[in-house]
Amino acid sequence: MRILVVAPLASTHFTPLIPLCWAFRAGGHEVLVAAPPDLVPTARSAGLSTIVIGDAARLLDTIGENVTPDMYPAEAFGDRTSHWGRQVWELSTLHQVSYAVEHVEEYLAFADEWKPDIVLYDQLTLIGRIAGVVLGAVSVSHRWGVDPTAGPYEERVRRDLAAVCRRFKLDELPAPDVIVDPCPPSLQVEDAPPGQPMRYVPFNGTGTLPDWARRRAAGRRICICLGGSLLDVTGPAPLRRVIEAARAVPDAEVVLAITPANRRLVDDLPDDLRVVESLPLQLFLPTCDLVVGSGGSGTGLTATSMGIPQLVVPQWFDQFDYGRRLAAAGAGLNLPGRDQQSDPAVIREAAETLLGDSSFSTAVQKLRTEIESAPSPIEVAARLTSMVR
Structure with a gap:
């Protein structure tokens, strides 16, 4: 046919x-x-x-x-x-x-x-x-x-x-x-x-599995991924706030997944970030403990299919519904308000809550089972x- x-x-x-x-x-x-x-x-x-x-x-x-x-x-x-x-x-x-x-x-x-x-x-x-x-x-x-x-x-x-x-x-x-x-x-x-x-079968492009992604970090590994197109419209401000918040989480390795085009928008990134450009999420997310994203379904469902809790900072379109529904399922936290997103301390506190409460992992495993069935x-x-x- x-x-x-x-x-x-x-x-x-x-x-x-x-x-x-x-x-x-x-x-x-x-x-x-x-x-x-x-x-x-x-x-x-x-x-x-x-x-x-x-x-x-x-x-x-x-x-x-x-x-x-x-x-x-x-x-x-x-x-x-x-x-x-x-x-x-x-x-x-x-x-x-x-x-x-x-x-x-x-x-x-x-x-x-x-x-x-x-x-x-x-x-x-x-x-x-x-x-x-x-x-x-x-x-x-x-x-x-x-x-x-x-x-x-x-x-x-x-x-x-x-x-x-x-x-x-x-x-x-x-x-x-x-x-x-x-x-x-x-x-x-x-x-x-x-x-x-x-x-749902994750496909975020093709790439080469790096050595560091073959094992978990000594502490907690947080992935930041705001998608491949969002920053072209919003500018770098949402990303800068999330990076500041994630770096303040104790004992955390922060991985920033970003496109080469968006990388040019933030040319003064801290040296302690692990920056990966156009590396498919499915190659390294299994070693992560938390994903911080904007609520795009590509990043979000990839993380969910791997059983990883998420912190959502939605910016536009369906991202607000994704964050709302994820929080309702108990599999993550949603920060939809401008006042919440403007304060890196609020974002950091939410990240620490997700990393410290096992109920979020339990809830996301239920969603993972839905996907796999x-x-x-x-x-x-x-x-x-x-x-x-």
Whole structure:
């Protein structure tokens, strides 16, 4: 069978799809990724073939052009029921909608020529939702993790794409045939539509296992990872505060996972930090006692799948829901407020609480069990191919 993957507009939403793509390939199926040019390297790094369609996504550039670092943490994202929360989630649709309007016909023209049996796409990839139904293929949406797009986001994209849908003789923006959900149920937001569970398999790129990561530290090892894209928008301030807090924890070795581009934003890092650039998290997190992150599902679910408690300092979008749900599950602590995040002493105290209380480790092991008991990508791929008429 042929599986067409419509790539999302951000690499952090692409990597969660890759284990399922591998599963399709392992089952003998043909997988092709239709991607804007700036997403091609992510697909190639995972051994997937591509076709380039459309202009560069430039998602982060678009966000950065319309915000300033002092807007973060953007706490309104944490409450979709409030007036401001509803507005910021509606505004977050603009780039996704405009890209879909501009390029949907290019994607459909190629897809009609290639004739896929399954169209696979990220939950935010609106072109994929249209293409699957128009082509008569099995339409498969894949969540990146915690998914708070029900409500204001979904309502806005349906309204803004109504005219495009009518052009293709669709009454409205179609729902997928299947939603694949790699997020354990105890972490998923309450109003997320039910999905097909799938075991979360970490993929953070490829790398070489360093010697130090083959063994645990003499004391406690804390990993700081705020993701690969956040600092481009917020600037280095959130990272500097977290570093100051983690270094103040007694008997702690601090590992900073960062991209080379973000490393240039903080060129005066303390000498006692262990800095790793673009080293896949799955290579060294098993030796860590705590992960401090912004609540991105890639970092968060990787840590959860390895049974590591987390301290979340959310900045935007779904990170507030991730932190809230993780804290509710007892597997970590969440510091969503500007007043909390502005004080390194508060962050340090939270880190020490997580390191000193075994109940957090017990709770995260329950989440790890949820992840491991879900169907594997191989099993899910087989179920999806069985749906093809």
